[in-house]
Amino acid sequence: VTPRADAEALDSADPLAGLRRRFCLPDGVIYLDGNSLGALPDGVEARVAAAIRTEWGSDLIAAWDDDGWWDLPVAVGDRIGALLGAAPGQVVACDSTSVNLYKLLRVAEALRPGRARFVTQHGNFPTDAYLAQHVAGKCLDVVAADDLPGALDTDVAALVLTHVDYRTGAMHDLAALTAAAHHAGAVVLWDLSHSVGAVPLALDAAGADLAVGCSYKYLNGGPGAPAWCYVARRHHDTLAAPLPGWVGHADPFAMEPAYRPAPGVRRLLTGTPGILALRALDTALDAFAGVSLTDLRAKSLALTDLFLRLVDERVGLASPTPHRAADRGSQVSLCHPRAPEVMAALVRRSVIGDVRPPDVLRFGFAPLYVRYVDVWDAVDALAGVVRDVD
Amino acid sequence: VTPRADAEALDSADPLAGLRRRFCLPDGVIYLDGNSLGALPDGVEARVAAAIRTEWGSDLIAAWDDDGWWDLPVAVGDRIGALLGAAPGQVVACDSTSVNLYKLLRVAEALRPGRARFVTQHGNFPTDAYLAQHVAGKCLDVVAADDLPGALDTDVAALVLTHVDYRTGAMHDLAALTAAAHHAGAVVLWDLSHSVGAVPLALDAAGADLAVGCSYKYLNGGPGAPAWCYVARRHHDTLAAPLPGWVGHADPFAMEPAYRPAPGVRRLLTGTPGILALRALDTALDAFAGVSLTDLRAKSLALTDLFLRLVDERVGLASPTPHRAADRGSQVSLCHPRAPEVMAALVRRSVIGDVRPPDVLRFGFAPLYVRYVDVWDAVDALAGVVRDVD
Numbered sequence: 001v002t003p004r005a006d007a008e009a010l011d012s013a014d015p016l017a018g019l020r021r022r023f024c025l026p027d028g029v030i031y032l033d034g035n036s037l038g039a040l041p042d043g044v045e046a047r048v049a050a051a052i053r054t055e056w057g058s059d060l061i062a063a064w065d066d067d068g069w070w071d072l073p074v075a076v077g078d079r080i081g082a083l084l085g086a087a088p089g090q091v092v093a094c095d096s097t098s099v100n101l102y103k104l105l106r107v108a109e110a111l112r113p114g115r116a117r118f119v120t121q122h123g124n125f126p127t128d129a130y131l132a133q134h135v136a137g138k139c140l141d142v143v144a145a146d147d148l149p150g151a152l153d154t155d156v157a158a159l160v161l162t163h164v165d166y167r168t169g170a171m172h173d174l175a176a177l178t179a180a181a182h183h184a185g186a187v188v189l190w191d192l193s194h195s196v197g198a199v200p201l202a203l204d205a206a207g208a209d210l211a212v213g214c215s216y217k218y219l220n221g222g223p224g225a226p227a228w229c230y231v232a233r234r235h236h237d238t239l240a241a242p243l244p245g246w247v248g249h250a251d252p253f254a255m256e257p258a259y260r261p262a263p264g265v266r267r268l269l270t271g272t273p274g275i276l277a278l279r280a281l282d283t284a285l286d287a288f289a290g291v292s293l294t295d296l297r298a299k300s301l302a303l304t305d306l307f308l309r310l311v312d313e314r315v316g317l318a319s320p321t322p323h324r325a326a327d328r329g330s331q332v333s334l335c336h337p338r339a340p341e342v343m344a345a346l347v348r349r350s351v352i353g354d355v356r357p358p359d360v361l362r363f364g365f366a367p368l369y370v371r372y373v374d375v376w377d378a379v380d381a382l383a384g385v386v387r388d389v390d
Numbered sequence: 391v392t393p394r395a396d397a398e399a400l401d402s403a404d405p406l407a408g409l410r411r412r413f414c415l416p417d418g419v420i421y422l423d424g425n426s427l428g429a430l431p432d433g434v435e436a437r438v439a440a441a442i443r444t445e446w447g448s449d450l451i452a453a454w455d456d457d458g459w460w461d462l463p464v465a466v467g468d469r470i471g472a473l474l475g476a477a478p479g480q481v482v483a484c485d486s487t488s489v490n491l492y493k494l495l496r497v498a499e500a501l502r503p504g505r506a507r508f509v510t511q512h513g514n515f516p517t518d519a520y521l522a523q524h525v526a527g528k529c530l531d532v533v534a535a536d537d538l539p540g541a542l543d544t545d546v547a548a549l550v551l552t553h554v555d556y557r558t559g560a561m562h563d564l565a566a567l568t569a570a571a572h573h574a575g576a577v578v579l580w581d582l583s584h585s586v587g588a589v590p591l592a593l594d595a596a597g598a599d600l601a602v603g604c605s606y607k608y609l610n611g612g613p614g615a616p617a618w619c620y621v622a623r624r625h626h627d628t629l630a631a632p633l634p635g636w637v638g639h640a641d642p643f644a645m646e647p648a649y650r651p652a653p654g655v656r657r658l659l660t661g662t663p664g665i666l667a668l669r670a671l672d673t674a675l676d677a678f679a680g681v682s683l684t685d686l687r688a689k690s691l692a693l694t695d696l697f698l699r700l701v702d703e704r705v706g707l708a709s710p711t712p713h714r715a716a717d718r719g720s721q722v723s724l725c726h727p728r729a730p731e732v733m734a735a736l737v738r739r740s741v742i743g744d745v746r747p748p749d750v751l752r753f754g755f756a757p758l759y760v761r762y763v764d765v766w767d768a769v770d771a772l773a774g775v776v777r778d779v780d
Contacts, residue, residue: 024443024447025447026447026448026450029450031450033450033451036451037446037450037451037453037454039447039450040442040443040446040447044442045439045442045443045447048438048439048442048666049435049438049439052430052434052435052438052612052670053414053430053435055613056427056430056612056613057414057415057416057429057430057435058416060419060421060423060427060429060742061423061426061427061742061744062737062742063427063613064427064613069613095485095486095661096485096635096660096661096662096664097661097662098633098635098636098637098660098661098662099485099489099633099635099660099661101635102660122647123647125636126636126639126642126646126647126649127635127636127637127660127661129647129649130634130635130636130639130648130649131633131635133634133648133649134633134634134649142647167645214662216662222442222446222666223446223453223454223459223662223663223664223665223666224661224662224663224664224666224667224668225664226664227661243488243489243521243524244520244521244523244524245486245488245489245491245517245520245521246488246515246516246517246520247517249516249520252516253747254747255516255557255747256516257512257513257516257519258519258520259516259519259520259523259524270486270488270489270492270517271485271486271487271489271517271614271617272486272487272488272604272613272614273613273614274486274613274614274615274616274664274667275612275613275614276438276612276613276614276666276667276670277614277664277667278614280442280666347452352450352451352452354451356645357643357644357645
């Protein structure tokens with residue numbers, strides 16, 4: 001079996017190893033749940049405290065202009081856009097992923113007014129499924145992943161998909177499915193919550209239409225961090241304002257009686273932006289400074305490869321996660337009939353993952369801060385726990 | 391004319407004077423814009439820093455249960471409810487006021503399915519107007535304030551009003567208009583953004599139906615703080631889930647494919663709650679500990695009375711704010727044809743208010759931290775500025 005020394009050697013040779021120092025991680029904890037809540041980046045506490053003390057406390061109302069509060073949704077959006085392969089001016093950071101899903105479902109509907117149907121897949125993340133159902137009603141087709149291309153007929157307005165499956169870690173081919181949908185005349189709304197920050201994305205290059213995602217997983221923006229929406233520039237001229245609030249108005253402080261949408265993605269803004277959370281997220285994104293997403297993806301795959309190999313060698317649990325690298329994101333799931341019990345025992349050994357019903361153990365490998373020895377030690381603990389439970 | 395010594399005497403005799411020490415206010419600044427962004431309460435910086443460092447940084451994913459994150463929207467909602475005259479279980483803190491307006495407009499629609507029309511008034515806050523227009527379309531009647539009772543016929547589903555006018559400070563009789571709407575079979579959706587924390591409210595006693603509001607004005611929750619929604623308990627059984635996201639599901643972690651609404655107001659939750667902002671707001675509400683809203687209202691009216699009197703004595707600008715105490719909130723507006731210029735000069739003298747088009751100078755008197763001498767000094771500065779400008 002692979003010895004721990006191999007993992008140590010991989011860490012020694014890892015050009016990204018130093019990035020872990022950009023995070024505050026508790027001693028002795030192996031944190032493999034960054035796919036659910038990213039770890040705390042260094043600098044966030046101080047930056048948010050300063051925003052509270054100086055911007056809010058001293059600058060008060062003037063901070064909206066003087067400290068750049070008003071433009072934060074767009075400024076932070078552009079920084080996220082850089083991780084999405086999106087040129088500036090196509091992303092805003094705001095609201096929750098769920099609220100943004102609602103908005104872009106309505107945008108999708110408005111982009112294809114002559115078409116009634118939405119298509120999604122079985123097992124999509126619940127909030128995506130609920131909101132697609134809410135917007136499309138009886139016009140929602142829920143099909144198996146393999147049947148998606150065949151479901152794209154000329155009555156389909158939009159394909160609504162999560163790029164990386166929250167339960168299995170399986171990853172769609174974003175460019176290929178986007179092209180297939182376009183071939184059928186539909187647009188695609190991608191949920192990139194489990195991709196952004198761990199998987200290189202090239203939305204502009206793929207000709208993507210619409211995307212949403214959260215910022216508290218691999219982007220490490222903090223619990224319930226502001227989410228984001230992307231709309232490709234070619235759709236801006238006809239872009240619907242799906243939740244027309246004052247912040248998305250062309251001239252908010254004119255206080256006009258009727259809504260006039262702001263240009264471009266700003267019209268996706270609705271209410272007053274949450275500044276403290278945007279400051280936290282803005283600072284969190286500094287952890288990506290100078291990082292190549294290609295290098296990050298290579299490390300992510302090396303971590304998950306090592307995990308899958310060690311599990312095969314030492315534990316022998318089945319995994320619904322694709323073994324082919326191109327087909328998975330940055331997490332690995334394992335099946336165990338007593339998954340909650342296994343995870344509770346792992347947590348007692350300071351190995352933190354989570355469970356999803358009915359029988360899935362999830363382990364996320366955030367490549368900015370997870371080490372190869374963490375992988376080895378986690379599987380070592382898992383082997384012991386599974387022996388004890390069985 | 392009223393001498394400054396009178397204002398000093400009022401401060402000396404003020405039983406609420408000590409509450410100002412619960413805030414961090416910059417030296418030498420007279421802050422009369424708490425109706426737009428409330429001042430920073432003491433303790434918020436430390437509490438948010440601790441939440442970042444300890445809850446997020448150390449407890450990581452376990453904080454959702456161990457640190458009460460999951461219940462914060464309801465816990466904070468109940469604390470706001472206490473300021474609304476609402477029994478527990480009827481308020482959640484979440485999203486922005488605008489998003490919550492959308493949700494409760496849909497709830498109102500669902501509560502009165504046989505009725506097509508919505509009624510609101512000219513000059514409502516823009517976001518309220520835009521969202522009412524968005525939801526009701528051509529079925530929105532926009533009438534003058536005085537014509538509201540007459541507009542309530544049997545086709546009206548909901549009356550949608552802001553309690554205290556953002557521009558003039560005029561305050562509606564919430565109980566009387568609620569009763570009038572009920573008499574016509576309609577429900578009322580109140581926006582209490584410019585009331586809560588400055589005006590005693592008795593939503594349950596008034597038989598109110600629905601209300602929303604922001605938390606960054608007199609509640610001092612910080613820039614873009616989570617907003618809130620109130621739904622009277624008698625409507626809970628038939629309550630629509632207007633933006634059905636995973637956090638409003640009856641069993642979120644069951645990850646069920648179909649939406650089942652959580653009981654009561656929890657179904658108004660949509661996406662993952664913004665924890666850092668909720669922590670800030672939760673701590674900010676400590677500034678109300680032990681404070682009688684009746685006493686707070688008395689001070690608010692005394693402050694605005696003094697301001698109106700001093701302006702009459704020394705400046706002579708017209709005010710659209712009702713002089714009768716029961717008819718106004720906690721702000722006073724003055725008209726000047728060169729309002730932006732006047733306000734800029736005031737700000738240079740460290741007197742902070744704001745302007746609203748076309749000609750309105752706004753001054754907010756947050757009774758938790760504004761002193762009588764602040765009122766005197768502000769009018770003194772205003773008198774000088776207006777002389778210089780004219």
